[in-house]
Amino acid sequence: MRKGYVAMATVPITIEVDAEVARIYTEASPQDRLRIQMLINLRLQEFIAHPPRPLGEVIEEISARVSERGLTKETLESILRDEE
Known part of the structure; x- marks a missing residue:
């Protein structure tokens, strides 16, 4: 041994x-x-x-971090529309 x-x-x-x-x-x-x-x-x-953390928990954390940095849902949607 x-x-x-x-x-x-x-x-x-x-x-x-x-x-x-x-x-x-x-x-x-x-x-x-x-x-x-x-x-x-x-x-x-x-x-x-x-x-491993549940995917929903990871997504919520990322969303909170992004919001803290000033990226709103509307801004993100606008950026994504501009990419099309």
């Missing part, structure tokens, strides 16, 4: 992946499978700790 690595209790789960990913995983050596499992575990932990 690697220095600094703490083994944690694990629980098997089933996830859907594309056929190529499944093939590569099933053909991988036990050592490579363990590496893949560790990478997936870390990535899922990151996702849980920092989930």
Whole structure:
């Protein structure tokens, strides 16, 4: 076991992946499978700790920033009309 690595209790789960990913995983050596499992575990932990923001929330934030800087909905529509 690697220095600094703490083994944690694990629980098997089933996830859907594309056929190529499944093939590569099933053909991988036990050592490579363990590496893949560790990478997936870390990535899922990151996702849980920092989930992506909903698109609506991002749009509202951008809209608020734009309004704070003086770009109104009417000004934006005018700019877009001029581009046509």
